[in-house]
Amino acid sequence: MKRYNPIVLIAQVSPISAILGLFLIVPIATILIVSFWDYSEFMLLPDFVWTNYYDTLSSFVTYKTYLNTFKYTILTWFFTLLIGFPVSYFLCFHVRTLRWQIVLFLICTIPFWTSNIIRMISWIPFLGRNGVFNSMLISLGLTNEPLEFLLFSDFAIVLAFVHLYTLFMVVPIFNSMMRIDRSVLEAAIDAGANGWQVLTNIVIPLCKPGIAIGSIFVVTLVMGDYITVRMMGGGLRASVGVMMWNEISLLLYPPAAANAVVLLVVVLILVSLMMRVVDLKKEL
Amino acid sequence: MDKTNQSGNSVEFPSKKGQSVSRRNLLKTGSAVVAGTAIGSNAITGFPTIWAQNIKNVTLRQFGTGVSNINEIAKRAKQDLGITLQMTALDTDSTAQRVVTQPRSFDIADIEYFTLKKVWGSGNMQPMDIRKLKYYDQIVGTFKNGKLTPSSKIAQGTAPHTVSFVENPTDRKFAKGQTNWYTMVPTIYNADTLGIRPDLIKRPISSWTELLNPEFRGKASILNIASIGIMDAAMVCEAMGEVQYGDKGNMTQAEIDKTMAIFTEAKQAGQFRAFWKTFDESVNLMASGEVVIQSMWSPAITKVRSMGIPCVYQPLKEGYRSWGGGLGLSRNLAGLELDAAYEYINWYLSGWVGGLLMRQGYYSAAPATSKLYMSEDEWGFWFEGKAAKNDIVNPFGQKMEPAGAKRDGGSFYERMGKVECWNSVMDENRYMVRKWNEFIAS
Numbered sequence: 001m002k003r004y005n006p007i008v009l010i011a012q013v014s015p016i017s018a019i020l021g022l023f024l025i026v027p028i029a030t031i032l033i034v035s036f037w038d039y040s041e042f043m044l045l046p047d048f049v050w051t052n053y054y055d056t057l058s059s060f061v062t063y064k065t066y067l068n069t070f071k072y073t074i075l076t077w078f079f080t081l082l083i084g085f086p087v088s089y090f091l092c093f094h095v096r097t098l099r100w101q102i103v104l105f106l107i108c109t110i111p112f113w114t115s116n117i118i119r120m121i122s123w124i125p126f127l128g129r130n131g132v133f134n135s136m137l138i139s140l141g142l143t144n145e146p147l148e149f150l151l152f153s154d155f156a157i158v159l160a161f162v163h164l165y166t167l168f169m170v171v172p173i174f175n176s177m178m179r180i181d182r183s184v185l186e187a188a189i190d191a192g193a194n195g196w197q198v199l200t201n202i203v204i205p206l207c208k209p210g211i212a213i214g215s216i217f218v219v220t221l222v223m224g225d226y227i228t229v230r231m232m233g234g235g236l237r238a239s240v241g242v243m244m245w246n247e248i249s250l251l252l253y254p255p256a257a258a259n260a261v262v263l264l265v266v267v268l269i270l271v272s273l274m275m276r277v278v279d280l281k282k283e284l
Numbered sequence: 285m286d287k288t289n290q291s292g293n294s295v296e297f298p299s300k301k302g303q304s305v306s307r308r309n310l311l312k313t314g315s316a317v318v319a320g321t322a323i324g325s326n327a328i329t330g331f332p333t334i335w336a337q338n339i340k341n342v343t344l345r346q347f348g349t350g351v352s353n354i355n356e357i358a359k360r361a362k363q364d365l366g367i368t369l370q371m372t373a374l375d376t377d378s379t380a381q382r383v384v385t386q387p388r389s390f391d392i393a394d395i396e397y398f399t400l401k402k403v404w405g406s407g408n409m410q411p412m413d414i415r416k417l418k419y420y421d422q423i424v425g426t427f428k429n430g431k432l433t434p435s436s437k438i439a440q441g442t443a444p445h446t447v448s449f450v451e452n453p454t455d456r457k458f459a460k461g462q463t464n465w466y467t468m469v470p471t472i473y474n475a476d477t478l479g480i481r482p483d484l485i486k487r488p489i490s491s492w493t494e495l496l497n498p499e500f501r502g503k504a505s506i507l508n509i510a511s512i513g514i515m516d517a518a519m520v521c522e523a524m525g526e527v528q529y530g531d532k533g534n535m536t537q538a539e540i541d542k543t544m545a546i547f548t549e550a551k552q553a554g555q556f557r558a559f560w561k562t563f564d565e566s567v568n569l570m571a572s573g574e575v576v577i578q579s580m581w582s583p584a585i586t587k588v589r590s591m592g593i594p595c596v597y598q599p600l601k602e603g604y605r606s607w608g609g610g611l612g613l614s615r616n617l618a619g620l621e622l623d624a625a626y627e628y629i630n631w632y633l634s635g636w637v638g639g640l641l642m643r644q645g646y647y648s649a650a651p652a653t654s655k656l657y658m659s660e661d662e663w664g665f666w667f668e669g670k671a672a673k674n675d676i677v678n679p680f681g682q683k684m685e686p687a688g689a690k691r692d693g694g695s696f697y698e699r700m701g702k703v704e705c706w707n708s709v710m711d712e713n714r715y716m717v718r719k720w721n722e723f724i725a726s
Binding site for chain 1: 375377380381384385502508510551556557558559560561572573574717718721722724725726
């Protein structure tokens with residue numbers, strides 16, 4: 001066996017360990033430590049207490065908020081998949097030339113040239129009580145009263161999420177689809193499969209890694225979001241992120257840290273469940 | 285005063301004519317003779333006064349909330365006193381944190397009175413010797429004995445006079461009455477109430493109860509800053525007769541529970557269109573018509589009105605919720621820097637800053653000195669509640685009100701005389717914050 005020079009080995013491993021250590025391990029360890037601290041109105045008191053976890057886990061608001069967050073997550077996941085899959089399918093199988101595939105794909109990314117916040121805020125004047133959409137409905141005579149549920153509601157929140165995150169679904173699915181060997185499709189059609197059978201028996205199973213990666217993106221992004229829920233919900237709706245952000249703005253760092261640890265555990269469980277459905281290591 | 289001063293450009297273009305008038309007026313106000321000549325003449329010549337000679341190279345680090353951390357003040361201080369001011373703007377919660385955790389990072393704290401109550405115990409601030417405050421006599425009674433006029437009643441909450449004095453310079457507890465040691469010199473304050481859109485409501489509003497009136501379902505809003513929002517909520521619940529408070533500024537757990545229960549019920553019934561956290565959010569909600577009645581701050585009302593949208597800062601029969609801020613000194617200030625800080629604070633109260641703040645709709649702690657830096661029409665509109673003779677323009681040159689307009693709520697004494705409660709910090713603060721958080725999340 002070849003023996004590696006330990007100095008070379010350390011040199012090769014240290015950049016990634018330094019980055020992960022500094023930007024992942026240290027912050028998470030800090031949050032974990034602070035989550036056990038006590039606090040007064042304006043000070044952190046180093047200690048080891050369980051009250052932060054007790055307060056978080058014993059409050060009905062926490063469960064309500066988690067339920068709400070799951071609702072946003074599931075709806076967003078469903079709609080991004082519903083939109084993302086056909087878009088990828090179209091790009092991959094209906095667009096024949098590579099040049100047009102690239103052009104159309106770039107068009108999909110145009111909204112991402114502006115910031116998240118701007119794309120979100122632009123919905124507000126559109127959906128408002130006296131906004132563009134309501135004025136249009138009224139002038140077309142479709143309704144007499146402006147529709148109030150359009151803004152500062154669950155509808156608005158999910159709409160913004162879907163708008164923001166569909167591309168995260170499109171990209172990995174498109175990527176998996178492009179790697180499907182076309183001869184497999186030809187063989188299926190030669191063997192007498194119709195379009196539906198090709199889709200369900202070949203395309204979807206072979207896209208599973210892409211769907212899984214896209215789902216992980218969407219689920220983790222939505223679970224951790226606070227600004228979309230706050231802006232589009234008008235501050236009335238809560239998600240786990242909003243709850244933490246409220247605590248942070250009131251200088252309640254230890255409860256916020258405890259909340260963050262709980263959220264981290266929940267999200268890790270979700271991701272590991274998704275990994276079970278698809279063995280990413282094998283598929284990639 | 286001539287035009288340049290009215291339009292607020294006096295920073296760039298100090299007008300000799302205007303200054304000489306103000307100096308003459310200053311000379312008339314007996315108690316301020318010495319300082320008046322000094323500051324007046326220094327404003328004309330641009331040279332520091334005799335005793336200010338050695339402080340001109342001093343740098344003072346000040347932090348505070350956005351309202352009074354205005355660059356114009358630093359520029360003018362440099363010009364008048366030679367002192368360099370480094371201003372840092374923070375949100376209210378962060379100001380408390382800064383005093384407690386980073387006492388060496390500031391010389392002057394520009395904080396609210398309820399914040400002062402929270403942080404004085406840390407021992408990181410020092411009181412001021414009243415004998416060195418030239419304009420102490422000009423400061424209104426609200427900040428001395430709690431009474432605006434001898435017949436006023438003292439409002440609930442953290443009334444400024446309750447946290448304004450200590451017996452000895454090193455005390456961490458506040459004194460009961462007036463002493464020689466002033467914890468903070470008041471600089472800015474106002475009386476807050478509900479803002480409404482009269483064009484969309486189309487009927488008179490006279491009580492805090494209207495915030496929860498089902499008539500405005502889906503069109504009301506309240507601010508989501510716990511220590512201030514809870515006070516607005518208490519004003520509403522008390523006006524409804526649902527909750528009787530011992531002291532709205534220091535509620536018991538049961539009172540907090542009842543208040544939050546009423547508001548949670550209203551929230552679930554869809555009373556609120558949104559909650560706001562920043563000044564701009566409140567302006568947008570009102571201007572777009574999403575909300576027709578909400579808690580609001582005075583300059584936000586003027587902002588909406590300056591867009592040409594009718595908006596009224598509605599005086600209500602139960603009274604106002606008030607807030608106030610001032611300048612306090614860091615414990616670490618000593619020697620020349622301490623002298624400079626006194627010099628700066630005396631200058632702050634001498635009128636120019638007061639005029640700058642009053643012309644934005646706030647009140648100055650020493651109104652009589654501010655009058656010298658306002659036109660008669662501005663003074664009449666902002667302070668006396670009279671109809672404006674000409675367009676009212678703010679210090680930054682924007683038109684605030686057309687000729688003929690009157691200030692909502694009337695004169696200074698009508699508005700500040702009807703303060704029911706001050707922003708406060710409660711003994712049950714931690715419990716209150718948790719309940720407020722639950723209300724927002726529910």
